[in-house]
Amino acid sequence: MIVVRNLGKTYHTPSGPFVALNGVNLEIERGDIYGIIGFSGAGKSTLVRCLNRLEEPDEGTVAIGNTDITSLNEKQLRLARRKIGMIFQQFNLFDGKTVFQNVAFPLKAAGRDKAYIRRRVAEVLEMVQLSDKEKAYPSQLSGGQKQRVGIARALANEPEVLLCDEATSALDPQTTYSILELLQSINRRLGLTVVLITHELEVLQHICNNVAVIERGTIVETGTVDRFFLNPKSDTARRFVNIVEQYRQKRQLVEGVGAGI
Amino acid sequence: MRDDLIDLLWEGLRQTLYMLIWSSLFAILLGMLLGVTLVATEKGGVLENRPIHKTISLIINGVRSLPFIILIVLLIPVARWVVGTSLGPTAAIVSLSIGAAPFLGRIVETALKEVVPGKIEAARSFGASPPAILFRVLLPEALPALVRSLTIAVIAITELTAVAGAIGAGGLGSLAIRFGYQRFREDIMIATVVVIIALVQTLQWSGDAIAKSIERRRYKAK
Numbered sequence: 001m002i003v004v005r006n007l008g009k010t011y012h013t014p015s016g017p018f019v020a021l022n023g024v025n026l027e028i029e030r031g032d033i034y035g036i037i038g039f040s041g042a043g044k045s046t047l048v049r050c051l052n053r054l055e056e057p058d059e060g061t062v063a064i065g066n067t068d069i070t071s072l073n074e075k076q077l078r079l080a081r082r083k084i085g086m087i088f089q090q091f092n093l094f095d096g097k098t099v100f101q102n103v104a105f106p107l108k109a110a111g112r113d114k115a116y117i118r119r120r121v122a123e124v125l126e127m128v129q130l131s132d133k134e135k136a137y138p139s140q141l142s143g144g145q146k147q148r149v150g151i152a153r154a155l156a157n158e159p160e161v162l163l164c165d166e167a168t169s170a171l172d173p174q175t176t177y178s179i180l181e182l183l184q185s186i187n188r189r190l191g192l193t194v195v196l197i198t199h200e201l202e203v204l205q206h207i208c209n210n211v212a213v214i215e216r217g218t219i220v221e222t223g224t225v226d227r228f229f230l231n232p233k234s235d236t237a238r239r240f241v242n243i244v245e246q247y248r249q250k251r252q253l254v255e256g257v258g259a260g261i
Numbered sequence: 262m263r264d265d266l267i268d269l270l271w272e273g274l275r276q277t278l279y280m281l282i283w284s285s286l287f288a289i290l291l292g293m294l295l296g297v298t299l300v301a302t303e304k305g306g307v308l309e310n311r312p313i314h315k316t317i318s319l320i321i322n323g324v325r326s327l328p329f330i331i332l333i334v335l336l337i338p339v340a341r342w343v344v345g346t347s348l349g350p351t352a353a354i355v356s357l358s359i360g361a362a363p364f365l366g367r368i369v370e371t372a373l374k375e376v377v378p379g380k381i382e383a384a385r386s387f388g389a390s391p392p393a394i395l396f397r398v399l400l401p402e403a404l405p406a407l408v409r410s411l412t413i414a415v416i417a418i419t420e421l422t423a424v425a426g427a428i429g430a431g432g433l434g435s436l437a438i439r440f441g442y443q444r445f446r447e448d449i450m451i452a453t454v455v456v457i458i459a460l461v462q463t464l465q466w467s468g469d470a471i472a473k474s475i476e477r478r479r480y481k482a483k
C-alpha cells in the first residue's frame with residue numbers, strides 16, 4: 001500500500017545543514033497498523049509529513065496505492081491528499097468552527113454538496129461516538145473528545161490511509177487506550193491502513209502489527225511488534241525495551257520480597 | 262455658550278463620521294488585501310512568493326514612514342484625480358484610506374500570524390486549496406484578534422480625520438482649530454474635545470463587545 005524508497009530530507013539551518021531523513025525505505029501492507037517508533041528528534045515527524053508531502057522530501061519516492069506521491073503537481077497532490085487522512089498530537093481543530101463544521105471542512109474542500117456533507121458528517125460522528133456534540137465548539141470538549149473529532153475529520157473523505165502524528169501523546173493513559181481502541185475498530189471495519197508515529201511503547205503494544213525503528217533519520221530495524229519486544233536489535237529498540245524490562249525485574253523483586261515475608 | 266454651538270458641532274460630527282466611515286471601510290478593505298497577501302506570500306506561506314512579499318513590505322514601510330500631514334499633501338493630485346477635488350471631507354477620504362491602509366495591512370498581518378501553524382497544516386493535509394485555507398481557516402480563526410486590531414485602527418483613523426481637518430478637510434478637527442483656537446472660542450474647543458472622546462469611547466466599547474461576543478460563543482462552555 002505504501003512504499004517508501006530512499007527518502008532523504010535535509011534542513012538548512014543557520015547553524016549548518018541538518019539531515020532529518022537519510023535513505024529511508026519502508027513497505028507497509030494494505031490494512032496494516034504500522035508503528036514508527038523513535039526518540040525525540042529521530043525524524044519521525046518529518047518522515048510522516050513526507051508521506052503526504054506536508055514536508056517536501058529532497059530525494060527518494062513515496063508511493064501510496066498506485067500513486068507516486070512524489071511526482072504529483074500541486075493540484076494532483078491536493079486530490080491525492082483527500083485519500084490520506086491525518087491526525088495530530090495537538091488535534092489542530094479549528095476553534096472558530098463547531099464540531100460539525102470541523103468535520104465538514106475537508107468535505108467542503110473536496111467540493112461536496114450540502115446534502116452529502118450533512119449525511120457524511122453524521123456518519124463519521126456516529127463512528128467516533130460524538131453524535132451529540134455536533135454543535136459544540138472544540139473548547140467545550142475534553143482532550144479525548146477533541147481527538148475523536150480529529151479522527152472524524154480525517155475520515156470524512158473516506159481515505160485509504162490514516163497518518164497519526166503522535167496522536168495520543170497529549171492524552172492521559174485511560175484516554176490513550178480508548179483512542180487506540182477506536183483506531184483499531186476503524187481499521188478493522190474500514191480496512192484502513194494506519195501509520196502511527198510514536199515514542200510510546202503502549203501504542204505499539206496495543207494496536208500495531210508491524211514496526212519500524214527510526215534513529216537519527218535512518219530506519220534501523222523493521223519487523224513484527226512481537227519480534228521487536230522479544231528480540232530488539234537496534235540501539236533505540238533495546239533502550240525502549242530495556243526500560244520495560246527493568247520495571248518488570250523491579251516488580252518481580254518487590255513481589256518476591258512480598259511473598260517471602 | 263452661544264446658540265451656534267450645537268449647529269457647528271453637529272455639522273462637524275457629521276463630516277467626521279462621513280470621513281471616518283468611508284475611509285475606515287476602504288482602509289480595512291485595502292489593509293485586509295495587503296495583510297492576507299503578506300501572510301500568503303511569506304516564506305512557508307500557502308502561496309509563497311518572496312518578490313511579491315518583499316515589494317509589498319517595502320511599500321508599506323515607505324508609506325508608513327511618512328508623517329500623515331505630508332502624505333495628505335503628496336496625495337492631493339490623487340484625490341483630485343479620484344474625486345475631482347482636493348478640498349473637503351470627500352477628498353480627505355482618499356488620503357485617509359491610502360494613508361491608513363499600510364498600517365491596517367501590518368495589523369491584519371500580525372493578527373493572522375497568531376493563528377497556530379498546526380491548523381494550517383491540518384487544512385493542507387485535507388487537500389484544501391490556498392484560497393480555502395486563507396478564507397475558511399486563517400481569517401475565521403483570527404477573527405477575535407482581527408476585530409480587536411481593527412478597533413485600534415479605526416480609532417487611529419479618527420485621530421487622522423482631525424489632522425486632515427486641520428488642513429481643509431472639515432469635521433471636528435477643523436472645528437477645533439478654526440473656531441476653538443483661531444477665534445478663541447473656548448466653548449467650542451471643549452465641546453469638540455468632549456464629542457471626540459465620546460466617539461472614541463463608543464468605538465472602543467463596540468469593538469470590545471463584538472470581540473467578546475465572538476469569544477464567548479467559541480470559548481465558554483454552554
